[in-house]
Amino acid sequence: MTRSRVQGEDTNGGATAAPEREEAVRGDGDNGVNDIKGGIKGDTGSETESKTEAEAEGDTERAPEGPRPRRRRRVLRWTAVVLAVVLAGTAGAGYLYYEHLNDNIKQDTLNLGDSKVAAPTPNAAGQTPLNILVIGSDARDSKENQQLGGARETFGSTPLADVQMLVHLSADRSNMSVVSMPRDTLLEIPRCTDPEDGEVYPASEGRVMANQSLGHGGPGCAVATWQELTGIHIDHFVMVDFAGVVSMADAVGGVPVCVDANIHSRDASGHGSGLKLAKGTHPVKGEQALQWLRTRYGFEDGSDLARAKAQHMYLNSMVRVLRENATLSSPNKLRRLAEEATAALTVDPGLDSVKKLYDLSDELREVKPERITMTTMPNRYVGARVEPTEDAEQLFRLVREDIALDGRDKKKPDAEPQPPADPAAPDAELAVQVRNGTHTDESGTAPGRASTIAGLLVERGFTKAVADPSVLPSEKRTVIRYPSADLEGDARRVAKALGIPASSVKRSTDVSGVTLVVGADWREGTAYKAPGSDDRTPESAEALNGADDSACMHVNPGFTWS
Template sequence: MTQNAAPETLRDEERGPGPDEGPADGDGGPAGGDDGPPGGDDGPRPRRARRLLQWSAAVLALLLIGAAGAGYLYYRQLNGNIKKEALNLGDNKVAEPTPNAAGQTPLNILLIGSDARDSEENQQLGGARETFGSTPLADVQMLVHLSADRTNMSVISMPRDTLVEIPKCTDPDDGTVYPASRGRAMTNQSLGHGGPGCTVATWQELTGIHIDHFVMVDFAGVVAMADAVGGVPVCVDANIHSRDGQGHGSGLKLEKGTHPVKGEQALQWLRTRYGFEDGSDLARARAQHMYMNSMVRQLRENATLSNPGKLRGLAEKATEALTVDPGLDTVKKLYDLSNELRKVEPERITMTTMPNRYVGARVEPTEDAEKLFRLVREDIALDGRDAAPPKAVEKPPADPSAADADIAVQVVNGTRTDALAPARGRAGTVSGLLKEKGFTGATADTGGALSEKRTSVRYPSADLEGDARRVAGALGIPADQVKRSTEVSGVTLVVGADWREGTRYEAPERDDTTPESAKALNGADDGACMHVDPAFTW
């Protein structure tokens, strides 16, 4: 049994803990050339064309958490509905991954759910009339990674209240410069720094992952897209009504068990925070993962997209709700992406949430998050089913290294742990070791000790990457421990807890398993069920 309820009506200040909001996301793919032929009359089409329309609609539903209506390749006018913006507004241009032995490269798409109240329909669905026309927030962010060989897919969700450094972003249309955030800010605010291209820049700055495309969808798009598939089964372990005494909540009302949700009720499910588990964005991300996995299975098992008239109307609404980068600005290009995604079976799809820890009422990435990012950068399947980890091939840096004696290196003691005090004198010992090896510009930082699990070499800009790699190579530090970071002003060696003594660095054994803290959910898991907070049952 399902029951529709009123959509969310409140909006919390700066999107911290508060009312549920933010729709599900979408994504994009490789450019695909010219559009298909223009639409003709509304008469019957050949069976093959009907099957093509059904399949393309189904795959777009996976891309956009239900965007099945955008699959009408033969309706040229839909292209005019799709809005486009620049892919990356930042200065940090992460290099594309190196092709594998077969010449294939991974594909990374950032899915953004905007809370924009920029139309009457979006305002009605999102509630909060006083926020009509205000700066939208990227309240849902998911990175979809499609492996180079197209055998597996990994998804990483980032909670909207994650504290990150938003880089300087420049609007290419009017030249407006949005300064970098002063300190850390909530990641959902990145959308207000020039648009989705700044959200892309923020992700690249944090993760070091090259992002190929983005797709952003709003409230109205989620509702229209969810209608297209005729309902997606979701499960709760008790009766739930997401509404408290102060009016907080999405309004979702369901009885215990598994029920198909669509339309506004699907939007409520995707936005629900109050009532799921601990009431956090982390619980909401798990509910979104469950929905996406269920939709994939539903689309593979059922042919629900067979009414051309209904699909035509849904296609109009869906494409009007999309904003994409120029590489995805036609339905033909979206269809090309669908051909790539359809190669992945549900059992090879892994949904995760970025590992994090609380900082007051917000969260920040942990060391496990960096490990998860590394696995994606190196195209290692998060389900652990790769036959063997692909051998990483490092691209040469943009600028070669300077002579050893001309490289300035600051050495920092990062050996403190939760259980151990910092190892005394490590910065001085290692800087002395570097001097012996010819790096006469090495100096020891005598400030307070840091807490770093693994030794790393960091550099602030592309022109110093060669120098950083040279320092790492001289000490036997693996290339994947050389990182670009805005937290340093020059080449900086952080001596971690894995090198508390001695003058020879021994790299720890590689661990390529997905961290437990990522809360991985397999795409074929049809037994998942959201736990309901007893305070929100009925």
């Protein structure tokens, strides 16, 4: 009785305050009252029954009425003592179990990088979006993880962030967007400091694979890397390892996935996850669920991009299972899920308790599956690796500006920018560096654009404007960047002089002064015409709707069986 109640209590967020705990205990006590009263009624009932039989046989004598109330009082006093013990025991068990679940949860620092990204501005209702980085670690640091991960040569090695997904919950909580980054993405990892021993991991020399960020001090470096790349403020992270994926899949009773042909993910050299499924839809759990999430060999072209699609399908299905599977109303199921989930997770301090995790899940659960959009960061191949494309920046912008990826947002009025902290300097004293970012895959770089626009600024009184002769990677839209609040007024003044919208003025630690980057939208002429706002999700993001249960992974013919 006590255990059942405690399970229910903890799956509802645990005993977070004394009044709530007392209320939950009273509920348990009520059940205890009924059980105990039932037992007492059974005893007295049998006595009454025998008296009735005696009366039927003609024995109508009864004991005097006087002593009976005294006996009832003794029974009630005994019942009250028993209830007091039951209630005290329940309260203690509930508290101890709640603390046990809290102790299961591991935590780490949220952000190990030096630069920070400002939190988004609240909307008219005072609401802000929520961004959570979900990390799947390939750590072989325990017996369970070694058994599931294989590759003995990697036991005890630096863990890699082989799964990275940014979950964006809109400010009004009406929709959710998920952006996956392929683990093979080439990017720069910023300088990170391990909070435990103070070890400083210098910024990467050039671009390296994204999954290496986890080994630079922990998940907080993966957060810093995402923020540097996307400009998106990240509020929390959640990290899970091999064993955690298996145990959580078991706890929900399996997740349905689909393949369009028989598959066995194993090549002649023994590479592959080992996944073996027949054509069609099957619930996977345990080690098979982990195999599904890790499979590259056998899905489509065998790349990490195909694996990301399979992971999206799995997550979509898990959301539906959690919503639709009535067996999860079972206290035992919920208790097991709570136990396995808390033991599997490493989180930042903002999510370090059952109550905080429950509150977060409650917010996520409010979003209907049809308003969930799964995407993969648009990318192109660089040898065997990939890099973000111009479409990736478009996707990141939509997330930064809290624009739903399913295209079902109501049109939001343009927000009036707040006045800068410091006014602009006189035009003639305002230093501006102009750079050429006009490169596109189709047309290359428009030559001389930095010099042309710097000359235009000089003509308009900005005599300290200079052109940088170097050529930048592509900048889809013209942008003006400034490094600190005291130069915001200067940056806005330059934008106004050239007719560049205030939304294209950005603060950035990548520049040392006011810097105008001429983008691919201004390849010719001296009059800037801002392109129309395109808030569509790029097709290259391969969006998958959360309510789509018809998706099926294509099996590479080289990995099928009959």
